[in-house]
Amino acid sequence: MTQQPPDDTNRQLGECPHCGRDVPVGAFCGNCGASLTAPAGGGRLHSYAVSPGEHVARPAIISTLFPHLPQRHANVFREALGVGVLIVILLAALRLYTSALIASAVLLPLLYLLYLYEAEVYEEEPVAVLVATFVTGAALGTGYTLVTQHFAAVALSGNVRGPFITGVVQPVIAQLLMIAGPLLLYARGRFTETLDGLAFGITSALGFTLATVLAGYWHTFTAPLVGEGAVSADVVLRVLRAGILVAIVNACTSGTITAMLWQDRRGRAARRRAGSWRGRNAAIWVAFLTQIALGVISYYIGSLVGLVALWALAAVLLLVWLRILLHHALLDDATDIGVGPTSPCPECHYLVPTMNFCPACGVDRQAAPKQRRAAEGGTGMAPSHG
Amino acid sequence: MASQYGPWGGYPAAPSFGGGQKVGRGRMLGVGGGALAVIVFVITLIAVLVRVVPTPCSRGCGPAGGLQVGTAQVYTNQKWGYSVPYDPSVFSIGGQNADGVTLNSSDGNGSIQFSATSGNNVNGANQTALNALPSSQFQGVQQIGPVRGAEVGLVDGQGTAYSGQYVDSSGISATPIGVVIFSATQNGVTITVTAFSSASNDNADGPYGLSIGQELDFPVTFATWKGQ
Structure with missing residues (x-):
């Protein structure tokens, strides 16, 4: 809770109980994607990593195949x-x-x-x-x-x-x-x-x-x-x-x-x-x-x-x-890539630190359109988990 | 300023988020809808242009050479006492039960089923046979019209011809087919014939659209009833 992220949002960091990393506070761990608000947040079955507003077990065509x-x-x-x-x-x-x-x-x-x-x-x-x-x-x-x-x-x-x-x-x-x-x-x-x-x-x-x-x-x-x-x-x-x-x-x-x-x-x-x-x-x-x-x-x-x-x-x-x-x-x-500069989340449109997952909505940044990530890469880090 | 901040950790909303969307509603409607319409139209047009037109016989189109006497094999139904002769070079027995037999054409191009039941309800027997066609394989079955001169073993009957599609069990291919179902009754026994084969485009050579129409004639015409 003492470290500061390297950007202008001046966010506080806290330790994720699932991966043990210091990550920006939010609803989700930006590093491992675990829910920081749900009791058993590791698997976060209530929040599909591609489309966090949907349950994982929802038979949706678009958010699954696209x-x-x-x-x-x-x-x-x-x-x-x-x-x-x-x-x-x-x-x-x-x-x-x-x-x-x-x-x-x-x-x-x-x-x-x-x-x-x-x-x-x-x-x-x-x-x-x-x-x-x-x-x-x-x-x-x-x-x-x-x-x-x-x-x-x-x-x-x-x-x-x-x-x-x-x-x-x-x-x-x-x-x-x-x-x-x-x-x-x-x-x-x-x-x-x-x-x-x-x-x-x-x-x-x-x-x-x-x-x-x-x-x-x-x-x-x-x-x-x-x-x-x-x-x-x-x-x-x-x-x-x-x-x-x-x-x-x-x-x-x-x-x-x-x-x-x-x-x-x-x-x-x-x-x-x-x-x-x-x-x-x-x-x-x-x-x-x-x-x-x-x-x-x-x-x-x-x-x-x-x-x-x-x-x-x-x-x-x-x-x-x-x-x-x-x-x-x-x-x-997800691999440990640290806390990147602030950028708009393609899913929730909040300005969040660029990480594996959006700390605000929990979407996996790997699921963002590639051209968007390439543009982000020009200003900092383009998370691809790879 | 409070409205600028989101509910999850107080992150601020992006001031203006263009989204970078390449396929918006307009492009989806124009490109997607247009492409779908063009593809459907072009393929449909090609299909219509190459559509086979049935060729009715005009002259010199008598029946093909028939079966020579003595070369036929005979299926005999013990329960109902009827017999069905068939040319073993054309048909083989594909299955049988107490009421009847299924003859499959040797080239796999069609099938004829004979089935007997008690009573004299010809229309009911025809409907039962139609309902028995598995809908997963016999699809789009449409009535063409009555089978004129329907008979089983020289006993007059009634029946209907249909067109349809035979969808392969794997579902990957479909074949246009013709189907005829007709029944005749005598002495309290009704025999129903269900025949289908790939569709024929030659109205004369393939009566009612059955490419095995002529082969169908022999076992049906020369079937014998109990006591004949």
Whole structure:
């Protein structure tokens, strides 16, 4: 309580009971991110490290898959996603099947590309990153679909492929292909943050899913128009499942794997116990087993409503699981970088000492858009935990 | 000045926080919405332009060569006493139970199911068969119209043709299909036939949009009822 921070805010320092460092007083420890006001503040489950106003276990799409967006910017993407889904439902309800399915398949990938532009996750290498993730994912998705369709052409009567091929082999291959592109970037070692890995995995998965929907459903787009039109819940359900729910599931499983790989690469998870339930291996197992479970159960489910409910439940659970992993990964990522100069927090907009976490709202500065951190770096310290 | 300070530790608010937002509401609407509209429009346009137009037969389009007598195998249902002949080079038994049998086409392109029940409610049997199609795989099923000349083993029946999509169990691909469901009844037994295959674009060669339409003829026409 005696030391003064090296800036003009003249803040008092106090010892954090969790990490033992002298940090500026506030609601959160700027060094380790622990809550200094909650009774058990170490894990701070009430306050998600990316978006402190949300509980960690909240199944939110934007703050989970788009973590670099501050709350104000996130609202724009949240509104766009909501409007986009409404447009998809409207098109499907009007039986504009082709347009509805294309719109549902394009919606999330398009939003994510805008997010990459907004947050500049790719830093100075937008082309290399997009080619390694989105383009590679889309190319592999197209190839995967064409190959499986070639074999599936003799499977209409269900007498060739059984639950093992459909429910186990195909999902495993698809999952491997979804993370193949990001692994190219992993090998280069240029991008080091956990959230980099997350973004690359999600981008690749969304490119893969978009390509599989367009290639896999192309025959239905070009089929002769028959039948009488009427508003159909059936069409709405299958479009939402094929375009939105599958994309979220794939984004979560792929993002989980790549985020944990990225975090693990520099041994920053060393503080965690070996064999931890939220370690790299656990994340990989959960991702693959989820894809397999969905594949096997989907094979036996006869009801479209049941199928959509299953995928919606899986999407919700995976979002929560990914948030829990990310939250703890960001807390674990924090290294002792001291107390930096004052700068505006991108989340709460208060002038706070630049540290791993905002002492006022608790947001992880690693979750700030990269260009913002680069600007801060020009005047002092740009926290990247790395 | 007190209003300048936040609730968490008394940190002052940033005097003017531009935010550095690159994708605001205007750009999201213009770029995001515009891109979505253009992509959907272009892909839809391409799909419509390459859409296959059904080609009705005009002349010289008789049935393909039929099955030679003596090469057929016969499935016999013990419970209801009916029999279904089929060409083993075209169909194989994919499954059977006490009431009937499922014949899968050898090229995997379709399937025919025979199922019998007691009573003479043809429409009810057809509806039961339609409801039995798993909605997770048979999606977008729409009625085309009645199956004209529907019969099972030379016994007149009633039925309906449908179009739809067969979605792969993995959910990654969909195939346009044709489905016909029809039933006939005799002596208190109703036999229902459910057949589906990939959709045919040739109205003459593929009646009711079934690419296995002609193969369907033989087992259905030459099925025999109990006592025949």
